[in-house]
Amino acid sequence: MGRHVLIVDDDRDFRRTAGMLLAGRGYHVVGQVGTVAAARLALDELRPDALLLDVNLPDGDGISLAEELEGSHPGLRVLLTSNDATLERRQYVAKTDLVATDLVPYLG
Amino acid sequence: MELRDRDSGGIADDVLAAVLQTVAQPVWVVDSEGLIQFANPAAVAALAYGSADELLGRHSHETIHYRHPDGTPYPASECPMLLPRTTGERVARDLDWFFRRDGSMFPVSYVSVPIEFPGGRGAVVAFTDIEQQRRGEQALLEREAQLAEQQAALRRVAGVVAQGASPTEVFAAVAREVAYVLELPLVEMCRYEPDDTATVIAATGEHPFQIGTSWPLDGASLTAQVWRTGEPVRIDDYAEVEGTIGEAARKAGVHAGVGAPVVVDGRLWGVICAGGDGRVPLPQGAETRLAAFTQLVATAVANTQMQGDLERLADEQAALRRVATFVAQGAEPRAVFDAVCAETGRLLDATTVNLAHFDPEGINVTIAGWSLREVHVPTGTRLPLDGDSVNVRVRDTGAPARFDSYETASGELGAALRNLGIRSEVGAPVVVEGAVWGALIAGTDEAEPLPPRTELRLANFAELIATAVSNAMARSELVASRARIAQAADEQRRRIVRDLHDGAQQRLVNTVMTLQLAQSRPNLDPDVAELIGESLRSAQSGIEELRELAHGLHPAILTNRGLAAAAEALALRAAIPVELDIPDARYPPSVESAAYFVVAEALTNVAKYAEATVVRISAEEADGKLCVSVQDDGAGGASPSPGSGLSGLDDRVTALNGAFSVHSPAGGGTRVRAEIPLG
Incomplete structure (x- = not known):
């Protein structure tokens, strides 16, 4: 009985790969969305425990959304991802490093 | 009948005697002895005797012909008048001298012809008193001499004129010669002024009318009468002459x-x-003779006016050339405008010169100005183009115009000028691309309006302004289009980067992840595992190369988080310590982009050449510009050679209408500075 994770990324291929990765690690992917707006809706509908959140989204940026959710959804785990290997943030892992990373510290 | 020898005549003699009595021609007759036998009344009268009786029987030569005009004795033996008696030949003399009864002499011409008398050959003398005639001749001679003298005087003045003497010298020469020729010691020459006065411009002799003095034209003085009639005038007695000049003269x-x-x-x-x-x-x-000189003065004046015109023309050409050079050098329009106003003002002796622009809303905008005494409409003044003024006339006609008095001009503009003390103006249109863009306007605070045709001379300068304006328009158009191109290029780069990021890079990232997942499967065939590993490495280096490429085109961090964050990222990667002072603000994308590349290129140069120990990067917003500076403490001596990174920055910054500079004295560090307009 793993954690419920919502994948927020505008790239369909990534969502599928990440879904396989998370499922393989025992997480339950409750949904996949491609925009900030869809993420807000899905958060209320699906009530995930954690987000795998892309930094660059068509209608906004993941970093701002993450900061916002810290206030509005205390306890919600967020792992930021992007193609960029250089972003220095506490809850961030570059997409290329995701497979090799232990996700538990981030997603619980 | 007074013929003594009545026997010698007959009827013919009587008739002859009767005729001789009545003719106006003085006639007398001498006998062979030279004694007067007959004298007609005309002869008696000419010789001033009471009657013929006083002459009859007297020796003609001793009575009327005894001395030469110089007083020396005139012997009868030498008398040509008596010669016909001995020679029988006729004798004529054009000039000789006879004595009157009172001993006075008078000039005569005479003929003496032989006449046969029974007692021997005598002579008939007919003479004419030529005193009157000679007096006339004398007068003619004198007149001739006078004319010759006058001619000589005129020639002397003409010589002075021809030598290109100054008007003052010519006038002085005329005054001198007039005094000499007319034998009148007091001479003055005046110029009539527009304010109904006369200014003395040349004078000789002791009198109050000296050079530079000014006289009202009241009363009936010579100066006033000539002014009124335009004719030569003569005053024989000043006792009654009224008016200022008459009084002073008296x-x-x-x-x-x-x-x-x-x-x-x-x-x-x-x-x-x-x-x-x-x-x-x-x-x-004398007044007629004086008139002969006035022609010469007029010529001298006309010459000097022509010379003045030529000098003015030369000055004007020089001024136009200076301004044209200025325009050709691509000087700032404002500097050109100021220069034109100043050159024009000085050249036209104006009090003030303004350049006005007529904006599409019917407002007169003062763009530039010059003034002699700090009286002009201040630059930037906006006044409606209503009422009547030279500006309105130039705008309405598109042609040069003048306005001779603002005393009653309507409209705000007219009132403003009146308040400044400007009394009259001339203006010429500045026509840019077929439309009246504005006007160049010269004004004066003098009572006398600027001379005729001034507006036409102004037009030459207005044309230069038009050129400067269209140049400036073309230039700002060019700058704007360069900026548009630069912005479009920036936009293009950002789009390519975004596409790379969302497309190829995304695909590769996904490939890497998929391969990693595949690689993590348990019990993998070692050959397959090796193949996957190779694909993974290839995909990862693909990502790296793409990232480098994208970063060079336009770093994502700049797009996402702005200049301060992007510069910080650069600083983290730099090999030497970097001090940053950049506000955490967002600017237009093309400005951020140019600023970022200035910082990035400068840092690259520092790392390559400067041998510096610290670099200081600062940015600040001032006067609508973002000023970026990168200063190191290294070796200096850097220069933006063509094709180098620094010159590429120069192009990039200039395209945004900014300014780029490199200050890099040898041994004094290098400072790269860019000022980029934010608008």
Whole structure:
């Protein structure tokens, strides 16, 4: 009985790969969305425990959304991802490093 | 009948005697002894005797012909008049001298012809008193001499004129010669002024009318009369002459004088007056003789005016050339405008010169100005183009115009000028691309309006302004289009980067992840595992190469988080310590982009060449510009050679209408500085 994770990324291929990765690690992917707006809706509908959140989204940026959710959804785990290997943030892992990373510290 | 020898005649003699009695021609008859036998009444009268009786029987030569005009004795033996008696030949003399009864002499011409008398050959003498005739001849001679003298005087003045003497010298020469020729010691020459006064411009002799003095034209003085009539004038007695000049002349002991007008180009220009103290009467016809000189003065004036015109033309050409050079050098429009206003003002002797732009809303905007005495509409003043003013006229007609008095001009503009003391103006249109863009306007605070045709001279300068304006328009158009191109290029780069990021890079990232997942499967065939590993490495280096490429085009961090964050990222990667002072603000994308590349290129140069220990990067917003500076403490001596990174920055910054500079003294560090307009 793993954690419920919502994948927020505008790239369909990534969502599928990440879904396989998370499922393989025992997480339950409750949904996949491609925009900030869809993420807000899905958060209320699906009530995930954690987000795998892309930094660059068509209608906004993941970093701002993450900061916002810290206030509005205390306890919600967020792992930021992007193609960029250089972003220095506490809850961030570059997409290329995701497979090799232990996700538990981030997603619980 | 007074013939003594009545026997010698007959009827013919009687008739002859009767005729001789009545003719006006003086005639007498001498006998062979030279004694007067007959004298007709005309002869008696010419010789001033009471009657013929006083002459009859006297020796003609001893009575009327005894001395030469110089007083020396005239022997009868030498008398040509008596010669016909001995020679039988006729004798004629054009000039000889006879004595009257009172001993006075008078000039005569005579014929003496032989006449046969029973007692021997005598002579008939017919003479004419030629005193009157000679007096006339003398007068003619004198007149001739006078004319010759006058000609000589005129020639002397003409010589002075021809030598290109100054007007003052010419006028002085004329005054001197007039005094000499007319034998009148007091001479003055005046120019009539527009304010109904006369200014003395040349003078000789002791009198109050000295050079530079100004006289009102009241009363009936020579100067005033010539001014009124335009004709030569003569005053024989100043005792009754009224008016300022008459009074002053009287006080100065002038009693009589003549005056003649000086007419230049068909216009009464001035007057020459010559006067005396009255002890010697004025020469006859002095005013007419004076008039001969006025023609010469007029020529001199016309010459000097022409010379003045030529000099003015030369000055104008020089001024136009200076401004044209300025325009050609691509000087700032404002500097050109100021230069034109100043050059024009000085050249036209104006009090003030303004450049006005007529904006599409019917407002007159003062763009530039120059003034002699700090009286002009301040630059930037906006006034409606209503009422009447030279500006309105130029705008409405598109042609040069003048406005001779603002005393009653309507409209705000007219009122503003009136308040400044500007009394009249001339203006010429500045036509840019077929439309009246504005006007160049010269004004004066003098009572006298600027001379005729000034507006046409102004037009030459207005054309230069038009050129400068269209140049400036073309240039700002060019700058704007360069900025548009630069912005479009920036936009293009950002889009490519975004596409790379969302497309190829995304695909590769996904490939890497998929391969990693595949690689993590348990019990993998070692050959397959090796193949996957190779694909993974290839995909990862693909990502790296793409990232480098994208970063060089336009770093994502700049797009996402701005200049401060992007510069910080650069600083983290730099090999030497970097001090940053950049506000955490967002600017237009093209400005951020240019600023970022200035910082990035400068840092690259520092790392490569400068041998510096610290770099300081700062940015600040001032006067609508973002000023970025990168200063190191290294070796200096850097220069933006063409094709180098620094010169590429220069192009990039200049394209945004910014300024780029490199200050890099050898041994003094290098400072790269860019000012980029934010608008």
